[in-house]
Amino acid sequence: MRAIFAAILLVGLGVAGFAVYMAQGYIEGIEAAQTKNQTPSIELVDGYVVKRALKYGEPLEKKDVSRVKWPKAAMPEGMFLTVAELFPENDSRNRMILRSMEKGELLIAAKVTEPGQHAGITSRLKTGQRAFTIKVDATSGVSGFLRPGDRVDVLWTGSPQSGRSRGEITKLIDANVHLVAIDQSTDEEEQAGRVARTVTVAGTLNQVAALELAQQTGRLSLSLVGATDETVSAAVEIDQQQLLGIVEEKEVVQEVVEVEKERVCTIKTRKGAEVVQIPIPCTN
Structure with a gap:
């Protein structure tokens, strides 16, 4: 009797284990299919x-x-x-x-x-662009912090040839100009900090002509644009009066109108003891 009971117990345990094994395999198959369906295909x-x-x-x-x-x-x-x-x-x-x-x-x-x-420089110029060299020093060249690949705003300072004297003015000549070389180097990996004597920029022929005239008639200075700054600088112009806050006084001209008084000309005649004044036309 005990042998029969032990045999039945072993058979039961075997059937239960097989059922667990089959269920585990079925669940793993479902999970694998779901994972495969969820994985996107990447081209x-x-x-x-x-x-x-x-x-x-x-x-x-x-x-x-x-x-x-x-x-x-x-x-x-x-x-x-x-x-x-x-x-x-x-x-x-x-x-x-x-x-x-x-x-x-x-x-x-x-x-x-x-x-x-x-x-070299020619590899940095796009179609229609020209290279132009600007003289700089420690002040106008942003104290040696410029490197090829940077962008700068170009400012002009000088005295305009106009009828009304405003003293010297500073005006934005060009914005977001690309630097292609510092002195004779076009290497963008060059360490900043060396004070340059010249910088070379890329621009259209009209931009180059404007920069040449500006350099010959005044002083040019550069303002470094941030690496992530995508804004374009608006027109800027400031003179000495604006800088110092001087308000220009307007001359008030008072017109004095002289009204010529009407002249009355007379002649005197005597009639006995009486003197009579008779009006006559005035002559020059």
């Missing part, structure tokens, strides 16, 4: 990263890059998608590095020059 594209750290001015070669998969939704502007875009066929000229890059960093057009182009 990938080919991109290229550098295999080693590269410094400004170094040539970029095929051995320096490797292909990686990149999320299409997170593609930065100017990303190279094919090797033909990065290294054009039948063109053995190298691209040059414009910004220092670390190993594994993604390659985009803004970080390299065109094939055969030097990493």
Whole structure:
């Protein structure tokens, strides 16, 4: 009897264990299916990263890059998608590095020059732009805090050739002008703090002409624009009277009208003992 009871108990335990095993497998299958359905499909594209750290001015070669998969939704502007875009066929000229890059960093057009182009000023000029050099010192050049790639507002100080003297004025000549070189360096990674003697800016031919006239007729100074500041400075002009708070007095001109009194001319005649005055026309 005990043997039968033990056998029944063992069979019951086995059936229960099998049921638990089947239930656990069923639950895990449902969870796996739900996880698979919740995972979004990410579309990938080919991109290229550098295999080693590269410094400004170094040539970029095929051995320096490797292909990686990149999320299409997170593609930065100017990303190279094919090797033909990065290294054009039948063109053995190298691209040059414009910004220092670390190993594994993604390659985009803004970080390299065109094939055969030097990493100098010409690579920083867009179509229609010209380079113009401005003389600066520690004061007008923001005390050496300028670097290539910064933006500045250009201010002119001088005496305008106008009929009414206002003394010297300071006027905003151009806003958000891009710096492409400090002295003879175009390296954006150069440490700030060195007082420059010249800065080179990029602008249209009209902007360059205006800056040249301003530099010849007065003094130019630069005002550094913040890296994240996207506002455009409005027109600014201030003279000495505005600076010192002098209110110009208006001359009050009083017109004095002289009214010519009517002249009366007479002649005197005597009639016996009586003297009579007779009016006659006045003559000059």
